[in-house]
Amino acid sequence: DAGVIQSPRHEVTEMGQEVTLRCKPISGHNSLFWYRQTMMRGLELLIYFNNNVPIDDSGMPEDRFSAKMPNASFSTLKIQPSEPRDSAVYFCASSPDRAYSNQPQHFGDGTRLSIL
Amino acid sequence: RKEVEQDPGPFNVPEGATVAFNCTYSNSASQSFFWYRQDCRKEPKLLMSVYSSGNEDGRFTAQLNRASQYISLLIRDSKLSDSATYLCVPSTDSWGKLQFGAGTQVVVTP
Numbered sequence: 001d002a003g004v005i006q007s008p009r010h011e012v013t014e015m016g017q018e019v020t021l022r023c024k025p026i027s028g029h030n031s032l033f034w035y036r037q038t039m040m041r042g043l044e045l046l047i048y049f050n051n052n053v054p055i056d057d058s059g060m061p062e063d064r065f066s067a068k069m070p071n072a073s074f075s076t077l078k079i080q081p082s083e084p085r086d087s088a089v090y091f092c093a094s095s096p097d098r099a100y101s102n103q104p105q106h107f108g109d110g111t112r113l114s115i116l
Numbered sequence: 117r118k119e120v121e122q123d124p125g126p127f128n129v130p131e132g133a134t135v136a137f138n139c140t141y142s143n144s145a146s147q148s149f150f151w152y153r154q155d156c157r158k159e160p161k162l163l164m165s166v167y168s169s170g171n172e173d174g175r176f177t178a179q180l181n182r183a184s185q186y187i188s189l190l191i192r193d194s195k196l197s198d199s200a201t202y203l204c205v206p207s208t209d210s211w212g213k214l215q216f217g218a219g220t221q222v223v224v225t226p
Contacts, residue, residue, distance in 0.1 A: 031211065033213075033214075042216065042218045042219070043160070043203070043216040045213065045214075045215075045216075048211065048213060050211050055211050055213075056209075056211070056213065091159055091160075103148070104150050104152075104162045104165060105162075105214060106162070107159035107160050107161070108159060109158075109159055110159050
């Protein structure tokens, strides 16, 4: 079975540029999560969707970050303009259904983002 | 107070030995609990779900204490491949949102 697919795997770009990260969740999963991981702050939840609708975006750092989920099989996380402090590993995860049914999240391989 | 607190370690464990560590969580409404492992520069992977009565999966045993709000993980007969960071993960809402701890690093040595 295909897992969560993220692209690109690595991205190096100059500050000020727009960055778009992509995610394809596991087919049939209703929830999708975007995380950021750094050494200093660990794994942080940025935003999550249920049935393509954003549920909680309180973790999005600032207006430079935006996320969309136009359909059940695709989501994007965009940073515009990018800054060096955005350098991190960005993970996308999906889960079959809501919690209380003990549904864990399945992670993609992540995108390693470096902003110069 | 952090929502999830873990001893960062590292726990240095001889191969074949047993290691155990806990995590505490602050949200008493948490209903689902998981242990994930994360290898260096890799994505977190589900190790096991944690059930109220405690559960075992091979060499791994998880316990949940709701009254004291802590979760434990015990690894028996440690293998070199068990070296990783173990993340304690309670759920935080009904939408599937999880709160990841900072992790406990385990290093199994020959």
